[in-house]
Amino acid sequence: MKDYTAITTKYLRQHRKRTILTICGIVVAITMFTAVALIYYSILNGTIERIKKDSGDFEVGFVNLSKSKAELLKLNAEIEYGCVVNKLEVLQIMDEILADKERSLAIKAYDQDAFTKVFKPQLVQGRLPQNSKELIVDIRFWHILKGKTQSQTITGKAEQDGVEIERVYNIVGAYTTREIISGMTYPAITYLDDYADQGNQYSYFATLKDKKHKIDIAEQVARDTGTEIIFNKELLYMYRQGPDKDRNDALEVMIITIISIIILATIVVIYNAFNTSIIERIKHFGILRAIGATKGQIRNLVLREALIMSLIAVPIGVLGGHIGLYVTFKIIKGFSEWFKLGIYPQVIGIGTLLGIGTVLLAVLIPAISASRIAPIEAIRGNSMIKREKVKKRRGILAKLLFSFEGQVAYRNMRRNGKRFWLTTFSLVISLVIFIFFNNFIDMTLKSLGMVYENAEIEGCFQAEGRGRTETLGIDFINELQVLKGVSKVYAFNAYVGPLLIDKDKLNTAYYNDFLDKLKSKTVPYKDMYICEMGQLMGYDENAFNYTRQKNNLSMTYSDLENNNVILINKSESYNTEGKTILGNLTKYKIGDEIKIPIISKAYLETGEVKHIQEAIDKQDYLTFKIAGIIEKEDLLDESPKAFGIIVSNENFGKIIGAAGYNSVGLKYDSKEDSETLYEKLSNLGSENGAKFFDIYKYMKQNKDIMLQAMTLSYGFIVLITLIAIINIIHTITINLLVKKREFAVFKAIGMTKEQFQKLVLLEGTLYGIFASIIGSAVSYLLVNMLLKKSNPVAAYGIEYPTWPYVAGTLGIIGITFIAALLPLRKLNDMNIIDGLRIEE
Amino acid sequence: MEILRVENLTKKYGKKDNEVTALNNVSLSINKGEFAAIVGPSGSGKSTLLHLLGGVDHPSSGKVYIDNIDMYALKEKELSILRRRKVGFVFQSYNLIPVLTAEENMLMPILLDHAKEDKNYIRELLKLLGLEDRKNHLPSELSGGQQQRVSIGRALANKPSIILADEPTGNLDSKNSREIIELLKYSVKKYNQTLILITHDLNIAKMADRVISIIDGQIGENGVMDL
Known part of the structure; x- marks a missing residue:
C-alpha cells in the first residue's frame, strides 16, 4: 500500500456484492445517457439527411x-x-x-x-x-x-x-x-x-x-x-437556426427533460448506495479521523470510491447504450428511415461526462457527511441507533391490519425519520415516473390520432369529384373482384354534407365545447339542427357485412335497404382551445327515428345552407330508423367530425341523386401484392377516372411510427424501472441488514420463525404500501396538473388509464416484498449469539 | 520537561435539566517520558479526559497544550495533523480497519501524512510487537491480543510524542494484558515517548510513574498520586 487512498480499492474489493450492485446502477444510468444521446444525434442526423433528400x-x-x-x-x-x-x-x-x-x-x-x-x-x-x-x-x-x-x-x-x-x-x-x-x-x-x-x-x-x-x-x-x-426552414430548425426560437430549442428541451429524469432517478440510487455504505463505515471513518485523517482526506476517500466505480461503469455503459440501440433497431425494422445510427464522439462524451457527473453529484452529500463524522463517536463506539432520536409512534393501524408484528415493523420503519423518508422518496420517485410516463405515452398515442391504423381497406379508388356525378360502375367493381392478388372488394359512397339532428337529440354539452368554426357548421333551424359536417355513407353488401361483423350488429343488408340505418355517433373534433375532443354529438338511441334531407342539385352546386332549409320547409327528407350504433367508420378506420349515418347504397342514391359508387376499397391477398399491383391499379384507376390510394403504405408507415414511439418510450420506462428496482432492493436490504442485532434480540426473547419472517417481510413491504399511497397521489396530481394542460386531446371524452396506478402499486409492493425476502434468508440463518455480539 | 498541560478543563454534556458535567475544572501537567495511569470508577470522566487530551473531543471550557501548542485554538485541519503527528491512540476495542491487513493498519497514520515509511522502523516495530508472521493478516484473522498489538503498532508508527491508551487491556486475559503493558512501557522508554493510560487494574496502575485518580469529573482527593 503506497497511499492511504488505496484503502478505497480494498474496501471495494472486500465488499464485492455491494460494489457490483452500485456499479450496475451506474452502468444502467450511463447506458441510458448514451442511448438518449445516441437517439438524439441519430434522429438529428437522420432527419437532416431525410430533409436534404426530400426538399434538397x-x-x-x-x-x-x-x-x-x-x-x-x-x-x-x-x-x-x-x-x-x-x-x-x-x-x-x-x-x-x-x-x-x-x-x-x-x-x-x-x-x-x-x-x-x-x-x-x-x-x-x-x-x-x-x-x-x-x-x-x-x-x-x-x-x-x-x-x-x-x-x-x-x-x-x-x-x-x-x-x-x-x-x-x-x-x-x-x-x-x-x-x-x-x-x-x-x-x-x-x-x-x-x-x-x-x-x-x-x-x-x-x-x-x-x-x-x-x-x-x-x-x-x-x-x-x-x-x-x-x-429551407425544416433544415434550419435542425441546425437550431430556424426563425422560431422556441422550435429551435424544442428537441433539446425534450432531451434535457428526459436526461434530468434519469439523473434524478440515478442520483437517488447512487446516493442511497453510498449513504448506506457510509453509515456502515461510520466507525472506520471515525477511527481514521482519530488517527489524524483530515476532513478533506475522508471526503477524498469517498469521492475516489465513486470515481473508480464510475470509471469501471463508463465503458460498459457507453458500449451497452450503443449495442442496446443497435439491437433494438435491428429487431424493429423501419427505424433506419428515421435514425442514422453511428459512432458520434459527442455521444460518448455525453455518456461519460453525465455518468461521472451524476455519480459525483450523488456522492457529494455522503462524502461530506462522512468527513463530518466526529472521531469521538467512533471511539466511544456509539451506534447510529443510539444517536437516533426515536419518536414514539403507535402504529395502531398496522397492528389492526398485521397484528403485533405489523406494529413492530411499522415502528421500526418509522424509527429513523431521515432514512424512512429517503427510502420512501426513492420509491415514490420510481412509482411517479412509471405512472406519469405511461400516461404520457397513452396521451401521445391518442393525440397522434393515427389514421387508417386499423383500416380494413388496404387500397382505395376515389372517383374524381367525389360523391357528386362521377362514379365507379359495376363493371369496374367486377373487374377488380377477379383481379389476382385482390381478396376483397368493398364498394361504397362517402359524402360529407348536411345531416339533420332533432333539437332534443343534440348533446348540448359536447356541442358547446365545439370550436366556433365547427359550431357555425351545426346551426339550429326550426326544430332541428342542420349539421353540415355530417358524414353520409352508402354501403354495398360487402361493406355492410364487414361492419356488421366487426360491431356484432344484429341486422341484415335487407334491413338497411328497408329504411334502417347505422349511426356513427363518436365524433372526433376540436374545441375552442384547438384541442381534440371525442364524444357523442347526438343522443339518438337504437329504435329512434332520424331524418336525412334530400340533397338537391342546387345545394351540391352552391353549398348554400338555404337549400337545405328549403328542403326542411317542404319536408323534403327521408325518415329512417336507427338499427345500430357504432363508434367509427370501420372500412377506413375514421371518426366523423360530427356524426355519421350509414345507409344502403340504394338509399344513398335516393338522397344524393347519383347512381354507382364514388369509392371502391380493396384488400390484398398478401403484403407483396400491395407493391406488385400498385402500377396496375394506378392505371386502372386512371382509366376509369379515379385516383388510387395505397392505404396499406400509409397504414404500414403509421404502424411503424407507432411501434417506434412505443419501443422507445417503453424502453425508457423499463430502464427507469430497472434503476428503481435496483434502488429498492438495495435500500430495503440494507435497512434490514443493519438491524441484525435487534433481530437477534427478537429471536432471543422467543419470537417464532414465522413471526420473525412476518416481521421482516412486513418491514420491507410496508415501505411499498406507504410509497404507493403517496406515489399514486403525487402521480394523480402531476397527471392532472401537467399532462392535462399540455394534452392536445381535451379532457372531454378522454379517459386517463388507471392501469399504470394498479400496475405501479402492485409492482412496488411486490418489489419491496422481494427486497425483504433476500435478506430474510441471511437473517433466518443468523446465529442468535453472533447477532447479539454484533457491534452496532 | 513539560509536554502536556491542562488548564481548567471542563466538559459538559446535554442541556439545561439534562446537563451532566463529565469533567469539572481539571488542571494537570505531564512531563516528557512520563508514564501516567488514570484510574477511577465507571463514569468518573476518565475517558472524557483522555479524549480531550488527544484532541478528538471538544472541551466546554479550559485549555490543553501539547508542546506549548494550544490544541483547541487550532483549526480543524491543523488539529487533525497535530493528532496524526503528536498523538498515538490505543483503544480498548482495538478499532482496526477491517479491510486492511495488520501492517497496513499500522501504516495508516504515515500514509495519511503522505510521508515515506521508515521501513527499518516498521520492521523493528513488527518484530517488537511479535507480528512479523501476522503482518499480512486481516484483523478478523487475528486474536484479541494480536489485534491490540496492531493497534499499538499503529499508535507508534508515526513516532508520536504522546501515547494515549484507553483501557488497552480491557478485553484481554491477564497474560496478554501484562505483555501489552510491558510492550507499551518498553516502547515509550525506547522512543522517549509519554504514555497516558486509563486502567481499572491496580496492578497495571502500579507500573506507572504516577497515578491520576478521577472521581465525579474531578481529580480525586489524593490528587495526583506519585507511586
Whole structure:
C-alpha cells in the first residue's frame, strides 16, 4: 500500500456484492445517457439527411431571379455552394393516347449542381437528362406512360411570353418524389443548358458558409443583391437556426427533460448506495479521523470510491447504450428511415461526462457527511441507533391490519425519520415516473390520432369529384373482384354534407365545447339542427357485412335497404382551445327515428345552407330508423367530425341523386401484392377516372411510427424501472441488514420463525404500501396538473388509464416484498449469539 | 520537561435539566517520558479526559497544550495533523480497519501524512510487537491480543510524542494484558515517548510513574498520586 487512498480499492474489493450492485446502477444510468444521446444525434442526423433528400440540400433559396442575379449569387462570398433551377413551364400533353385526361407536366430545369449536390433526384428508371430536350418524370407518370405507349417521346403545349408553343421532350428516366401532385399535373425535370435570360424565373438554392446566424446572413445577402428569399426552414430548425426560437430549442428541451429524469432517478440510487455504505463505515471513518485523517482526506476517500466505480461503469455503459440501440433497431425494422445510427464522439462524451457527473453529484452529500463524522463517536463506539432520536409512534393501524408484528415493523420503519423518508422518496420517485410516463405515452398515442391504423381497406379508388356525378360502375367493381392478388372488394359512397339532428337529440354539452368554426357548421333551424359536417355513407353488401361483423350488429343488408340505418355517433373534433375532443354529438338511441334531407342539385352546386332549409320547409327528407350504433367508420378506420349515418347504397342514391359508387376499397391477398399491383391499379384507376390510394403504405408507415414511439418510450420506462428496482432492493436490504442485532434480540426473547419472517417481510413491504399511497397521489396530481394542460386531446371524452396506478402499486409492493425476502434468508440463518455480539 | 498541560478543563454534556458535567475544572501537567495511569470508577470522566487530551473531543471550557501548542485554538485541519503527528491512540476495542491487513493498519497514520515509511522502523516495530508472521493478516484473522498489538503498532508508527491508551487491556486475559503493558512501557522508554493510560487494574496502575485518580469529573482527593 503506497497511499492511504488505496484503502478505497480494498474496501471495494472486500465488499464485492455491494460494489457490483452500485456499479450496475451506474452502468444502467450511463447506458441510458448514451442511448438518449445516441437517439438524439441519430434522429438529428437522420432527419437532416431525410430533409436534404426530400426538399434538397440547401438552406436558403433566392427566388424570382434574372440570369444576371443568379450569376452574381454564384460568386457571393457568403455562399459555400448552390445550384440554379429554372421553373420552366407547365406542359399540356398533346399526344392522343395520353390526352384522355387533362394531364400535364410541371417541368423544372436543373443545372449540374442541382442534380449532383443539392436536389439529387432519386432515379428509379433510366438515366439523368443531359440536355434541355431530355426529361425525367415522376414515377407515377412513368407508370401511366408505360401502360399506354412504348414511345419515349412526348409532345405538349407550353406557354412562353404569352405565346403558346409546341415542345417535344425525350423521356430518359423516372424518379421518385414526395411532391404532392395537384390534379393531374406531374413533376418532371430537364437539364438547364439553355441558360438564357428568360426574365425572373430562375432560383438559386444555396448553403451558407457561416455556421451561425444563417437567417441574418441570408437576409443581408438578399438585401445586398435585391432578391427575394425563401428558407429551407425544416433544415434550419435542425441546425437550431430556424426563425422560431422556441422550435429551435424544442428537441433539446425534450432531451434535457428526459436526461434530468434519469439523473434524478440515478442520483437517488447512487446516493442511497453510498449513504448506506457510509453509515456502515461510520466507525472506520471515525477511527481514521482519530488517527489524524483530515476532513478533506475522508471526503477524498469517498469521492475516489465513486470515481473508480464510475470509471469501471463508463465503458460498459457507453458500449451497452450503443449495442442496446443497435439491437433494438435491428429487431424493429423501419427505424433506419428515421435514425442514422453511428459512432458520434459527442455521444460518448455525453455518456461519460453525465455518468461521472451524476455519480459525483450523488456522492457529494455522503462524502461530506462522512468527513463530518466526529472521531469521538467512533471511539466511544456509539451506534447510529443510539444517536437516533426515536419518536414514539403507535402504529395502531398496522397492528389492526398485521397484528403485533405489523406494529413492530411499522415502528421500526418509522424509527429513523431521515432514512424512512429517503427510502420512501426513492420509491415514490420510481412509482411517479412509471405512472406519469405511461400516461404520457397513452396521451401521445391518442393525440397522434393515427389514421387508417386499423383500416380494413388496404387500397382505395376515389372517383374524381367525389360523391357528386362521377362514379365507379359495376363493371369496374367486377373487374377488380377477379383481379389476382385482390381478396376483397368493398364498394361504397362517402359524402360529407348536411345531416339533420332533432333539437332534443343534440348533446348540448359536447356541442358547446365545439370550436366556433365547427359550431357555425351545426346551426339550429326550426326544430332541428342542420349539421353540415355530417358524414353520409352508402354501403354495398360487402361493406355492410364487414361492419356488421366487426360491431356484432344484429341486422341484415335487407334491413338497411328497408329504411334502417347505422349511426356513427363518436365524433372526433376540436374545441375552442384547438384541442381534440371525442364524444357523442347526438343522443339518438337504437329504435329512434332520424331524418336525412334530400340533397338537391342546387345545394351540391352552391353549398348554400338555404337549400337545405328549403328542403326542411317542404319536408323534403327521408325518415329512417336507427338499427345500430357504432363508434367509427370501420372500412377506413375514421371518426366523423360530427356524426355519421350509414345507409344502403340504394338509399344513398335516393338522397344524393347519383347512381354507382364514388369509392371502391380493396384488400390484398398478401403484403407483396400491395407493391406488385400498385402500377396496375394506378392505371386502372386512371382509366376509369379515379385516383388510387395505397392505404396499406400509409397504414404500414403509421404502424411503424407507432411501434417506434412505443419501443422507445417503453424502453425508457423499463430502464427507469430497472434503476428503481435496483434502488429498492438495495435500500430495503440494507435497512434490514443493519438491524441484525435487534433481530437477534427478537429471536432471543422467543419470537417464532414465522413471526420473525412476518416481521421482516412486513418491514420491507410496508415501505411499498406507504410509497404507493403517496406515489399514486403525487402521480394523480402531476397527471392532472401537467399532462392535462399540455394534452392536445381535451379532457372531454378522454379517459386517463388507471392501469399504470394498479400496475405501479402492485409492482412496488411486490418489489419491496422481494427486497425483504433476500435478506430474510441471511437473517433466518443468523446465529442468535453472533447477532447479539454484533457491534452496532 | 513539560509536554502536556491542562488548564481548567471542563466538559459538559446535554442541556439545561439534562446537563451532566463529565469533567469539572481539571488542571494537570505531564512531563516528557512520563508514564501516567488514570484510574477511577465507571463514569468518573476518565475517558472524557483522555479524549480531550488527544484532541478528538471538544472541551466546554479550559485549555490543553501539547508542546506549548494550544490544541483547541487550532483549526480543524491543523488539529487533525497535530493528532496524526503528536498523538498515538490505543483503544480498548482495538478499532482496526477491517479491510486492511495488520501492517497496513499500522501504516495508516504515515500514509495519511503522505510521508515515506521508515521501513527499518516498521520492521523493528513488527518484530517488537511479535507480528512479523501476522503482518499480512486481516484483523478478523487475528486474536484479541494480536489485534491490540496492531493497534499499538499503529499508535507508534508515526513516532508520536504522546501515547494515549484507553483501557488497552480491557478485553484481554491477564497474560496478554501484562505483555501489552510491558510492550507499551518498553516502547515509550525506547522512543522517549509519554504514555497516558486509563486502567481499572491496580496492578497495571502500579507500573506507572504516577497515578491520576478521577472521581465525579474531578481529580480525586489524593490528587495526583506519585507511586
